[in-house]
Amino acid sequence: MKKVLSIILISVLAISLLTACGSKLKDGSYTAEEADFDDYSGWKDNVTVEVKDGKITAVDWNSTHKDGGKDKKTSSKDGDYGMVAFGDAVAEWHEQAEKVESFLIEKQDVDAIKLDDEGKTDSVAGVTMIVGGFVDMVKDALSKAK
Numbered sequence: 001m002k003k004v005l006s007i008i009l010i011s012v013l014a015i016s017l018l019t020a021c022g023s024k025l026k027d028g029s030y031t032a033e034e035a036d037f038d039d040y041s042g043w044k045d046n047v048t049v050e051v052k053d054g055k056i057t058a059v060d061w062n063s064t065h066k067d068g069g070k071d072k073k074t075s076s077k078d079g080d081y082g083m084v085a086f087g088d089a090v091a092e093w094h095e096q097a098e099k100v101e102s103f104l105i106e107k108q109d110v111d112a113i114k115l116d117d118e119g120k121t122d123s124v125a126g127v128t129m130i131v132g133g134f135v136d137m138v139k140d141a142l143s144k145a146k
Contacts, residue, residue, distance in 0.1 A: 003133050024054025025145040032140035034133060037066040045072075045092040056108055059101040061134050073097065089128055096127045100134060110138045 033046035041064040050058035050096045063072035075081035076094035083089035089096070104110060114123045119132025 025051045025056070027051050027053065028145060030141040030144045032137040034137070039111065042066045043072055045133050047134060047139060047141055049141045049145070056105050056142075059104050059138070061101055061137075062099045073082065083129065091126055091128075093129065094131050097134075099127050100124050100131055104138065110135055110142065 017046075029048060029050050031046065031048045034044045037044045042065050044066070045061065045063045047062075048058075048060045049056060049121050065072070069075075070078065070080065072081060073094045076083075076092050076097075081093055081100060083093050083096075084091065100113070103113065107113075112123060113131060114137050115121055115132050119130040119135075121131050122126060124131070
């Protein structure tokens, strides 16, 4: 009898631990943004994370400019914010942002985006820009979903 009770108790504890470790996110739309506009570029990044059925289903990383006008994704798509022509970028800003967004949706874990000391990552193929701010904003946004 003691053996049966022990097995039941161990099973209940194991299930409890697995449930606690695999806790889902609350459904909703969660946002975060940088505190200030960048002194050099004038941009301020923001992120919106959509959660449905406890999983990340959509991510939008963008930026607004202190002078108004188009957001950074639109400016990049329209050719007004060109990274390839001015540096060592392998793709334009909006293309790299979309790769990071897709990676997060696929992995369902912002910590899967490993950062170096400069805030860059080798985790996402085709991304050469700094993504540290994105990671911080996603963590902030998802903290509201727990």
